[in-house]
Amino acid sequence: MQTLLQDLRYASRMLRNRPGFMLVAVITLALGIGANTAIFSVLYAVLLRPLPYPDSDRVVQIDETEGRGGMGVSPPNFVDFQQQNQTFENIAAYSGGSFILTGGSQPLRIQSATVSPNLFSLLKVNPLIGRTFAATDENESQNRVAILAHGLWQQRFGGDEKVVGTQIDLDGDSYTVIGVMSPDFEFPIQTDPVEVWVPLSLPTDLSTLRGAHYLDVVGRLKPDVSLAAAHKDLEVIASRLAQQFPDQVPGRTRVVPLKKALVGEVQPYLLMLAVAVVLVLLIATANVASLMLARAEERRKEITLRFALGATRLHLLRQLLTESLTLSFLGGIGALLLVTWGTKVLISLGPAEVPRLQSARFNIPVFLFALGASLISGILFGLAPWLSAGPDLQSTLKEGDVRTATVARQTWRKALVISEVTLALVLLCGAGLLVRTLWNLNAVRPGFDPEQILVAEVVLPKTKYPDQNRQAAFFQQLQERIKALPNVASVGGTTNLPMSGTNMVFLASVEGAKDRSFPASFRSISGDYFPAMRIPLLRGRSFDDRDIASSPAVVVINESMARQIAPNGDAIGKRIKHGFKKQVAEVVGIVGDVKFAGLDKETRPEMYAPFAQGPWPFLRLVVRAKTDPQNLAGAIRGATQSIDKDQPVDKIATMRSLVNSSIAPRRFYMQLLGSFAGMAFILSAIGIYGLVSYSVAQRTREIGIRMALGAKRNDVLRLVLGEGFKLTIIGVVLGLVGAFAATKVLRNLLFEVKPTDPFTFIAVSLSLLVVALLACYIPARRATKVDPLEAIRYE
DSSP: OHHHHHHHHHHHHHHHHOHHHHHHHHHHHHHHHHHHHHHHHHHIIIIISOOSSTTGGGEEEEEEBSSSSBOOBOHHHHHHHHHHOSSEEEEEEEEEEEEEEESSSSOEEEEEEEEOTTHHHHHTOOOSEEOOOOGGGGOTTTOOEEEEOHHHHHHHHTTOGGGTTOEEEETTEEEEEEEEOOTTOOSSOOSSOOOEEEEOOOOSOOGGGTTBOOBEEEEEEOTTOOHHHHHHHHHHHHHHHHHHOTTTOOOOEEEEEHHHHHHTTTHHHHHHHHHHHHHHHHHHHHHHHHHHHHHHHHTHHHHHHHHHTTOOHHHHHHHHHHHHHHHHHHHHHHHHHHHHHHHHHHHHHSOTTSTTGGGOOOOHHHHHHHHHHHHHHHHHHHHHHHHHTOSOHHHHTSGGGHHHHHHHHHHHHHHHHHHHHHHHHHHHHHHHHHHHHHHHHHTOOOSSOOTTEEEEEEEOOTTTSOSHHHHHHHHHHHHHHHHTSTTEEEEEEESSOTTSSOOOEEEEEETTOOSOOEEEEEEEEEETHHHHHTOOEEEEOOOOTTOOTTSOOEEEEEHHHHHHHOTTSOOTTOEEEETTTTEEEEEEEEEOOOOOSOTTSOOOOEEEEEGGGSOOSEEEEEEEESSOGGGGHHHHHHHHHHHOTTOOOEEEEEHHHHHHHHTHHHHHHHHHHHHHHHHHHHHHHHHHHHHHHHHHHHTHHHHHHHHHTTOOHHHHHHHHHHHHHHHHHHHHHHHHHHHHHHGGGGGGGOSSSOTTOHHHHHHHHHHHHHHHHHHHHHHHHHHTTOOHHHHHTOO
């Protein structure tokens, strides 16, 4: 301990004597370690931290699928899975929604989840106060009950425990509060947290719902049951159901861990960012190692004296590691000061689509990571000067062999600079590919014109508007009042908006065809929806006044669906079976394809039905304005409340913002990767500059002699530039090889650009070469100003 304290005192004194060296090293390390720790805080919150349920690794999500993606589970299929499986402890269903909570100063729209009574026992969670649902709570006619989220309980009810047993009004119905969940409970985990849970009540006759795949389903595996075994178990049941109901059951299932289902889409991006920041830390460590090598060169006489007095190779290693670890821990302290700020920035910039991002914070695992990063980086750059001296350190440091030590350290510094350039190029190529991807996405035509459109959501309470006639009358009257506003060009409505993240999928089939049914997105539209969105009508007609509830059912389909049902002919006049009850509707028109799920997503079959033939209690209004659409927000609220003063209007936004939000995750990841690549770019340029500057200082006498013997300034300039540029060329070549291999893992993250895109690789390489040339030019220019007489007298 006495020796360690002595080494620490000596290391502190040496660092205080070189404040410039210490400051540069600490800032470099703080940036590298801070960036890594901030990203780790996000990785831990999103990917590594277990879901807040006991044994959450055994909780899985269950979907029905036709092979290209999940589509939810129909209520009767859910019951069959629940009753016939052999591998699950429990299976529960849920669906999202919202309520209007009244009884306060003003109505409040709150997010809700309708869940199977057994959901909370499946998740093995208990309420903070009160109880969870019992099997008898399924019967709504006897008693309506609800469980509150902790946040709503605190904000609306002041955290009063006496709220259990009281009545609250949800959509005009009275519900008894039976419990309040703990503050860390969240289910389902989504962008807008659920604020109230009510029990799922399935109808007695489920036969009409076999084709309605709208329930989300989760299950808890029995102990020692594998995921594959559970999947096989459900596949057997689904296959049997498909034989019984070929037009309504796809016959395939998908079983994935709930955590994977939650973070599956963002995991590749976050892992990519993790690799990027590790490379930045390696470049920062290489820069500090290069500084340590230069410092070791300055201390060669001191180290020689130490060996003359009996020091061993291990003694030198201990001292060098003490100094490097002192530096790295100072850098780690600086990093911790940056982490809280950096994490807040990541949360504020991060898109809502990244699950659990808001829970990222500085905690014990994050602190331990920062400590480990500091320790590892300190050891790495502390070993560099020790290893550079070769195996026989004592003989190398004899006065007659100091030239050998200099050459060895210069070789190591060159190797470090080459590695910095290599790693920076790999990062820059990855960032460049994402920039190209974002550029390509912005160039995609979504199939509609998002400019000058304001959208809003209106959800009617079922108690006030219990039947479809009243629902249809409300929305008809609302659209007429909005259309009469002076700034409105056209107005329509739809049950699901493009880019909104919501969708409704039915199994559809052509009447009389023997082909198997296929999934098709369904939306009910009203008013001038197609003109308001400027979706082109290609053939046939759109909906008009003749398409009312008493007239024959009709649909308009998109091009993709037309090609599927009539690849060699005209789809107009075809009769489509779809919906819960396999309603038959005639195709009367074909419209252009719309990028519904996202600009980078494949267009799938879609069908539109007239709202008047099947009203819904909710509608997303689409209002095309003549000027700025945001000026219509107040007028739309006013028009709604002029019909019903208690009816709120939610989710008012421009259509352009919805389109932008669909690519917001990619933009976020591109910005982060670009920032890290920029850091690597700057650090590698600094490394090249530092190496060339130090080389010029070491060769001052040689340069002076060359100039005294007749060398021109341009000769000296080429000599110095050539040294740095040669290292850059080597780094770029190695970096291109590494980038060709590394960027292939980005294949699934790119859009209409190849992982080995030559334009990106050439542009990045040239940019790095130009910056490297500038970094070399400054010390090279200084070398041309060396006075030969002063240089010869130097020693």
